[in-house]
Amino acid sequence: MDILNGLMQGFAVALTPTNLMWCFAGCFLGTVVGIMPGLGPPATIAMLLPLTFQMNPTSAMIMLAGIYYGAKYGGSTTSILLNVPGESSSVVTCLDGYQMARKGRAGAALGIAAIASFIAGTVGVVALMLIAPPLAKFGLAFSSPEYFALMALGLAMVVLLAGESLVKALLAMLVGLWIASMGTDLFTAVSRFTFGNSEMLDGVDFVIVAIGIFALGEVLGNMEKREEPQMLPMPKGLRNLLPTREELKACRFAFVNGSVVGFLIGVLPGAGSTIASFISYGLEKAVSKHPEKFGTGVPEGVAAPEGANNSETGGALVPLLTLGIPGSGTTAILLAALILWGLKPGPLMIQDNPTLFWGLVASMYVGNVMLLVLNLPLVPLFAQILKLPVYALYPLIFGISIIGVYSVSGSLFDTWMLAAFGLLGYAMRKLDYPSAPLILGLVLGDNMERALRQSLMMSQGDLSILWSRPISATMLALTVAILFLPLLRRANAWRVTAIKENG
Amino acid sequence: MKIFREIAFAAALVLTVGPVAAAEFKPSRPIEFIVHTGPGGGADVLARFISQLVDREKLAPVRMQVNNKPGGNGVTAMSYVVEKKGDVHAIAIFTGNWMSNPLLQAEARNTVKDMTAIARLVIEPAVIVVKSDAPYKTLADFIDGAKKAPGQLKQSGGSITARDNVVRQLLMKSTGANWAYISFPGGGERIAALLGGHVTMMVLEPQEAGEHIRSGSMRVLAQVSEKRLPGFPNVPTLKEAGFNVPNVAQVRGVLAPPGLTPEVVAYYEDLFLRVSRSAAWKKYLDENQFEDGFQKSVELSKFFDEYTNQMRGILKEAGAKLVR
Numbered sequence: 128m129d130i131l132n133g134l135m136q137g138f139a140v141a142l143t144p145t146n147l148m149w150c151f152a153g154c155f156l157g158t159v160v161g162i163m164p165g166l167g168p169p170a171t172i173a174m175l176l177p178l179t180f181q182m183n184p185t186s187a188m189i190m191l192a193g194i195y196y197g198a199k200y201g202g203s204t205t206s207i208l209l210n211v212p213g214e215s216s217s218v219v220t221c222l223d224g225y226q227m228a229r230k231g232r233a234g235a236a237l238g239i240a241a242i243a244s245f246i247a248g249t250v251g252v253v254a255l256m257l258i259a260p261p262l263a264k265f266g267l268a269f270s271s272p273e274y275f276a277l278m279a280l281g282l283a284m285v286v287l288l289a290g291e292s293l294v295k296a297l298l299a300m301l302v303g304l305w306i307a308s309m310g311t312d313l314f315t316a317v318s319r320f321t322f323g324n325s326e327m328l329d330g331v332d333f334v335i336v337a338i339g340i341f342a343l344g345e346v347l348g349n350m351e352k353r354e355e356p357q358m359l360p361m362p363k364g365l366r367n368l369l370p371t372r373e374e375l376k377a378c379r380f381a382f383v384n385g386s387v388v389g390f391l392i393g394v395l396p397g398a399g400s401t402i403a404s405f406i407s408y409g410l411e412k413a414v415s416k417h418p419e420k421f422g423t424g425v426p427e428g429v430a431a432p433e434g435a436n437n438s439e440t441g442g443a444l445v446p447l448l449t450l451g452i453p454g455s456g457t458t459a460i461l462l463a464a465l466i467l468w469g470l471k472p473g474p475l476m477i478q479d480n481p482t483l484f485w486g487l488v489a490s491m492y493v494g495n496v497m498l499l500v501l502n503l504p505l506v507p508l509f510a511q512i513l514k515l516p517v518y519a520l521y522p523l524i525f526g527i528s529i530i531g532v533y534s535v536s537g538s539l540f541d542t543w544m545l546a547a548f549g550l551l552g553y554a555m556r557k558l559d560y561p562s563a564p565l566i567l568g569l570v571l572g573d574n575m576e577r578a579l580r581q582s583l584m585m586s587q588g589d590l591s592i593l594w595s596r597p598i599s600a601t602m603l604a605l606t607v608a609i610l611f612l613p614l615l616r617r618a619n620a621w622r623v624t625a626i627k628e629n630g
Numbered sequence: 631m632k633i634f635r636e637i638a639f640a641a642a643l644v645l646t647v648g649p650v651a652a653a654e655f656k657p658s659r660p661i662e663f664i665v666h667t668g669p670g671g672g673a674d675v676l677a678r679f680i681s682q683l684v685d686r687e688k689l690a691p692v693r694m695q696v697n698n699k700p701g702g703n704g705v706t707a708m709s710y711v712v713e714k715k716g717d718v719h720a721i722a723i724f725t726g727n728w729m730s731n732p733l734l735q736a737e738a739r740n741t742v743k744d745m746t747a748i749a750r751l752v753i754e755p756a757v758i759v760v761k762s763d764a765p766y767k768t769l770a771d772f773i774d775g776a777k778k779a780p781g782q783l784k785q786s787g788g789s790i791t792a793r794d795n796v797v798r799q800l801l802m803k804s805t806g807a808n809w810a811y812i813s814f815p816g817g818g819e820r821i822a823a824l825l826g827g828h829v830t831m832m833v834l835e836p837q838e839a840g841e842h843i844r845s846g847s848m849r850v851l852a853q854v855s856e857k858r859l860p861g862f863p864n865v866p867t868l869k870e871a872g873f874n875v876p877n878v879a880q881v882r883g884v885l886a887p888p889g890l891t892p893e894v895v896a897y898y899e900d901l902f903l904r905v906s907r908s909a910a911w912k913k914y915l916d917e918n919q920f921e922d923g924f925q926k927s928v929e930l931s932k933f934f935d936e937y938t939n940q941m942r943g944i945l946k947e948a949g950a951k952l953v954r
């Protein structure tokens with residue numbers, strides 16, 4: 128009953144014309160920021176922060192949160208259409224989303240991304256509303272050994288992301304892990320692989336690598352094929368631009384998977400939406416009846432990661448609102464905002480400011496509907512971009528990529544690195560190395576190394592800390608299971624052929 | 631022709647503005663406010679707050695435009711400031727990292743001594759906390775516990791150059807106790823590690839600690855500040871608790887590129903004096919439980935030396951490899 132009362136009170140706050148307007152402003156801005164590669168929600172929220180000092184904190188929070196989850200909707204657009212990840216959490220969407228676009232299903236992919244975002248975003252809010260406090264406690268049970276196991280589980284996904292050659296996938300992953308180790312070591316403040324460049328002290332930005340390898344590598348690879356004047360087939364008619372019934376049906380499990388995985392990982396302060404999207408993609412592929420089709424443009428491959436990165440928002444707000452603990456860059460700025468507005472973020476905030484909490488929750492229901500309504504009509508519009516002839520499309524992709532990278536830090540050094548990673552991406556395509564494992568290694572490497580070293584510091588060098596704790600032991604067991612999955616499949620295939628030969 | 635006109639215009643500008651500038655400096659175009667973190671970092675939020683305050687209270691005739699120069703743990707921003715030599719329309723936020731990082735990083739080419747000190751603004755105190763179900767009631771209890779089981783107790787914190795570790799090193803040296811220091815990149819993860827019972831103790835900002843204490847999930851053992859904070863009237867400072875260790879201040883302030891005339895320095899010094907006297911600034915300090923650490927250019931310059939030397943000693947004892 129408390130929850131129902133709270134929610135009624137929340138809707139009373141969220142549905143006032145002013146707050147509706149701020150909610151829309153946030154969602155709209157978020158979508159725009161999400162579509163633009165590079166500039167992400169943390170930077171946008173920080174720049175708008177001074178404007179909110181004069182605002183009512185509830186309205187301000189509604190708007191800033193709108194930017195946060197709105198960006199997750201927009202992030203998939205350039206991933207699908209141009210293979211340029213709009214946000215770090217949309218990198219995985221490139222894998223199947225861009226392939227769908229190449230098959231002429233760009234509209235369907237965009238539609239599925241928007242629908243998955245809506246479903247998972249809403250599930251995330253429901254979960255935030257119903258089980259935030261107990262879940263925050265569960266999140267605290269997670270510490271370094273558990274994070275290590277989670278990252279190991281993620282890294283094991285490499286066997287699922289591998290194409291034809293597992294060896295090539297592992298090599299690509301090792302390069303990713305190597306790039307992840309560049310920069311200043313947190314524990315000793317020693318710099319690693321900086322080659323004397325001060326620009327490298329913070330390590331290599333994930334966005335640069337992803338845009339370079341995916342977008343530039345793809346364009347460079349395609350430019351060789353001169354014979355194709357019009358690259359992408361485009362179906363005519365509005366109906367063909369939206370997902371079909373079959374495509375939506377194929378995504379049923381992905382919607383649930385994305386919602387649950389995204390939310391749970393979002394609750395953990397030490398893992399973010401990028402990791403969530405990778406894990407839910409891996410899970411989707413692991414349970415799929417046709418795992419070999421992943422990476423060729425299956426709708427589930429879009430729905431799972433897009434769902435995960437949206438419900439992650441609801442999850443990430445759990446520790447922020449119930450404990451005052453930020454789990455990601457964006458929530459850290461929201462925390463700073465709460466302090467600047469004179470609210471006291473911490474374990475008692477919901478109790479002290481019920482209007483803010485329930486107003487925010489209610490506004491997120493409203494915001495998710497707004498975003499769906501805002502994004503679906505844009506699908507046919509955005510899909511038109513693929514009608515551009517390649518001599519216009521490729522320079523456009525180059526331009527967007529360079530601006531995107533430059534807008535992150537305003538450093539020319541980064542654009543040179545982008546060029547280098549573009550060439551690496553091209554070389555990998557030519558030599559048939561899969562790029563997803565490299566990205567996976569890069570996303571997880573830093574966190575995984577850190578979690579292992581923290582664990583060993585906690586146990587004074589005793590490795591058994593990793594499997595003597597129940598949560599981490601379970602995840603490590605799962606990791607081993609995933610690693611043996613291809614062996615099982617191979618054994619099965621061999622058995623089938625053996626039976627056929629006998630028969 | 632156009633070039634001639636521009637030269638003539640520039641000459642006219644020098645002739646008219648020159649003598650006035652020598653007497654008293656006033657900024658004539660927006661001031662670039664350099665920040666070494668991306669949008670949303672601690673220094674960035676402070677810079678945006680100040681620029682908004684200056685704009686609203688009309689403390690300067692021009693606007694302040696925040697310019698983020700992230701990268702290299704602040705090294706990128708430091709080089710950028712030094713490159714702006716002689717630019718009278720640029721200032722930057724500095725933190726303790728600007729002094730300690732160049733000691734460890736060979737890639738850094740400049741130190742704060744290569745720049746112009748303007749004003750120190752904020753001193754951030756801290757409190758030492760444990761989880762509320764921990765057996766330690768005082769800092770002495772904790773130190774005794776650490777002595778009984780050397781290396782078994784743990785503290786969560788940031789990088790080894792962070793103040794958290796400095797406080798630990800100083801306490802360990804003065805008491806002979808020994809406990810582990812586990813680095814976490816984000817503040818959230820540090821608190822989560824304590825609340826989840828994975829570490830024993832941490833050094834925390836008073837504002838954040840206040841709420842956890844009010845809800846009963848944490849207990850304060852001591853405060854790292856010169857005198858007791860208004861929010862913690864019953865908690866002893868380190869000195870009062872019987873630990874004779876120097877108070878290492880976590881500072882933030884403003885500096886400028888090298889090669890500025892005394893008039894320009896005086897102008898900015900006065901601008902930040904007026905900022906630090908405004909009601910909005912006082913409210914900001916109260917809400918965050920910061921201390922007013924205002925210091926003028928000359929004292930700040932001395933402070934740079936003291937702080938750097940203190941950090942050098944501490945980091946050497948912590949076993950870090952110093953490059954300067």
